[in-house]
Amino acid sequence: MRVRWALSKLNPTRFIHSLGTSWDGFSRVSVSEYNINDEECDPTKRRIKNLKLKSKLLVLLSLVFIGTSLFLSKFCIFTLDNINQYIQSNYNMNLYLSFNKRFQGFKEFNNAFQVPNQLELYINQNSVNNQFNYNYSSVALISYINEVYKTQEKPKEYLLNQTIDFHWGDWVDTSRANPFIKMYPDLLKRFENSKDDIYNYYRLMCQFVLEDKLPNYEDYQLFKNHAYLFEQVQGIEICGAIDKYYYSPVPERIMLETDYHYHVVGVNQNRLDEPLGIEGLTKRYYNTESAHSQNVRNINPNDGNQIAQELKKNYMAKGYESSNFKLQRFLNQDASAFKEPNVLDEIIELEKNKFQLTQEERKRLNFLQYSNDHLKEKQPFYFTSVQVEIDNKDAILHHYNYPWMKKILCPEERIKIIHHMIRSWFKFAEQAQVVTWFNYGNLYGWYFNGQNLPWDNDVDVQISVQDQDKLGQYYNNTLVIENPELGDHLFFYQTNPWYLQPHQGQHIDSRYIDVRSGIYIDISCLWLDQSIEHYDKEDQENEEKAKDEGKDIPEKVLRQIHCKNNRRFPLDDIFPLRRTLFEGAQGYMPYKPKKVLWDTYGNGCTDKKYNKDHNWQKDIGMWIQNQICENEMIPPTDQRFDDNGDLTLKGACNDTEILETFKSTFGQYQAHLKEFDVVVGKGEDGSEFSEEELPIYRFYDSSEFL
Structure with a gap:
């Protein structure tokens, strides 16, 4: 504050001018007071000495001023080019803000x-x-x-x-x-x-x-x-x-x-x-x-x-048996898991025995009543993210969960955290015996190299409404310590109070949050478009009509599921889920990954080689920022690798970060290409390539990024 105050008072022009006028009294020497023959009192020589002294002091003060200016410019306070503008604007700002109550x-x-x-x-x-x-x-x-x-x-x-x-x-x-x-x-x-x-x-x-x-x-x-x-x-x-x-x-x-x-x-x-x-x-x-x-x-x-x-x-x-958290090759789920819960009926049933309820049943009743009573009210989005006007375009802060955010992470930091979080989430879901799969941007990332996209700030997974209810009842507010063999992260599972019912603006039903960074997995539950009874009735009517007309029995009406953002997915596109490796960890993805992506992002979306200021370089299996290298700046494939097949620094566009990432991820990328050829190229079972998880290959150490 003292520095700012001093700067606000400083006017270089006025200050230098005052230095010049302050010496006038000493420079006007009366000749009559001195012996003109006395060398010490010679007014001409005295005037010359005064001028020399003034010049030296002015030079010294100028050097001090310039040095101070350069020093402060290191802290982005001002430079010699904008000093007058800065001082005046700073003075105006202080004058204005001193009257501004909100700034107070x-x-x-x-x-x-x-x-x-x-x-x-x-x-x-x-x-x-x-x-x-x-x-x-x-x-x-x-x-x-x-x-x-x-x-x-x-x-x-x-x-x-x-x-x-x-x-x-x-x-x-x-x-x-x-x-x-x-x-x-x-x-x-x-x-x-x-x-x-x-x-x-x-x-x-x-x-x-x-x-x-x-x-x-x-x-x-x-x-x-x-x-x-x-x-x-x-x-x-x-x-x-x-x-x-x-x-x-x-x-x-x-x-x-x-x-x-x-x-x-x-x-x-x-x-x-x-x-x-x-x-x-x-x-x-x-x-x-x-x-x-x-x-x-x-x-x-x-x-x-x-x-x-x-x-x-x-x-x-102690004689306990070991659990197996390995995912199945394929996993199906009945349409009934997506049936909308009848909250009112459950409340009525619990209230019949409200004096004999267990502690867990009482907790369940209170939750249902709270959710139902506030259903018609407009509520702020349950999971708090900071909305900053300067961040409207990129929405960087929106992808951190408050209050767990500590700082803005660079992409390298973020993907290292996501690498651990995805692995932990699918293990957590497996032990809870619920069915979940990744979609949206993460499925898009899988399509290219089996990794998270470098510009994707979070993870999107989906789950049936019945499984979401199971997690909400038995696992809400659970703190998970990562397997010490894999890392030292902490994850916090939280549910939205309105996950059981459609509620305006509450489109994320729960989150799996890294509490040391605020990075999270968004979890959205899915519902059937129509009731099961409605689908069954329509199937029966179509079957009877076909019999009356002597035609073959038609296929059943397409069952569709949707989230609260009204994104719709045919059940046949999602199930049976495929086991795969994503970021080196076992996870589930939709049965028809390419069709799901085209339905979501448009036909041909998987053919794009430029996206979000990045370009896809297939020979190294990475999305690279355009500003690092694109078009003719990309080295030819035959010039990127040495005789041992290792990527060279020149082949990595002279970027050490690309070189290090390639070393840690290329083995995973090669395994992905084999699976991709079977699953997308041939439409067959590629689960043999995900029998075993890969070792952790991204390690987050905050001291690396200080």
Whole structure:
């Protein structure tokens, strides 16, 4: 602020002019006061000395000014070319905004929520040097599960019924909320211990960030450049951290994903007031009531896989059977799974025995009543994404789920997270015994190279409404720890309260969210266009008509399913689902992938070689940005590879990122080509190419992108 204030007061022209006039009194020397023969007092020589001194000082001041200008230009504050324009515009902006009440609110947001530049003591003291390390939480829970299997006779029941305490601050970095956390006691006094009023205050302060509220004024561009654009993403992170610390729902359960079993741990639904921190997590790690400093030092946050291997031995030692999460070659589903649920009938049935309902039945009744009572009301989209005016064209922020977004990811970061998330989702669905498949942009990506498109920001999967209801009843608000053998991601499954009924604007029925980035899988449930009874009646009428006319019995009426966005798919195009490899992991896709794509994106869409500022280069199996190389800039195939068949740097358009991606994905691409030839080229069974999953070949390390 001091620098900005100083700049707003600085006028270089006036400043240099003042330097010149301030020396006038010293330069006007009276000759009569000195002996003209005295060399020291010779007025001419004195004037020359004064001029030399002034010149040196002016040069020095100019160098200081230029150096300061260049230094500040490094921070995009101003340059020598625009200094006068910047100072004047900055002065006008400050003058205007000082009278703008909404901007005063934005300044209050910064004063209240902004994290100071200096390194503070983190609220969650989870690791050495007070740096947040989320792996402590995962490792502590894996160790806790292992201890239970070693000591308890019925470990599965114990883990489910002996609920653990929970705070999001132990699992995700909430350090950006520290100023708000520290001022919370003062807020309680200010709002007379009303936590609801504090919540409303938080929502008011974050309104500028979450709802993109901008004041109406003439100098819009000036405000956007100086106050809005610079702080928007930072504000999202701050508000998200506060939401996670105080207001995000506590998981109903935590599931540890392994290749043999999903370990389920019950969670206390009363949120902790503050994180457990390293001491509390150490107690969980050893499953004890106390922890010593030596116990803390013995915990290694990178030991998750090692402990998980020991857990597997203890699990088998209890005599439990290993589950198989391998997908089937083909998977069919009856049309009844897409039948629209009768919510009113279920409510009436539950209310008949409302005094004898179990806890789960009571929870189900409350959910159905809430959903039904608010059905006619216009509701905001349930899953919050930040809508920013400057982002309307590309909708980048729209593809992050609030409050889990932490920063804007580059495409390389995003696809690495998606690589893990897709694999985890299909395993999660398999253990829940529900049927799901990928579609839309992900199916388009599969068609070319079996990978996610570099410009696609999320994953789209579909599911029947009956299976969605199953997930909603038994898995809503589930936190999933990724298989430690594969990575250390955390995924949160959440359902939309209106998934059972058509509701305007609620077209996404649930999400599988990476809680450390906000990247997600959109899950849409599908319904039959008509009731089963209607289809059966129409089939019967057509059959009777054919008999009366002496004709062959016609085929049954085409059953169609649709989502809440009214996208329609013939059941015969989707089922039976095909098992395939997508991003190296087993997943299901529609039976007729090319037809589904053409029906969705138009005939010939799979023949396009240019899309979203990318061009398809078949010989290396990659979509490449046009600005990197296209047309004649693309090296000929016979000049891209060395004698060993390896892509050269020149063959990779002199781009090291392309070269590294090629090395990690080309083996998967070659396997995809074989499957593609059988499935799309011949229309036959290509499941032999997806018998085994490929090893993880994309690893996300946030430190690589700092």
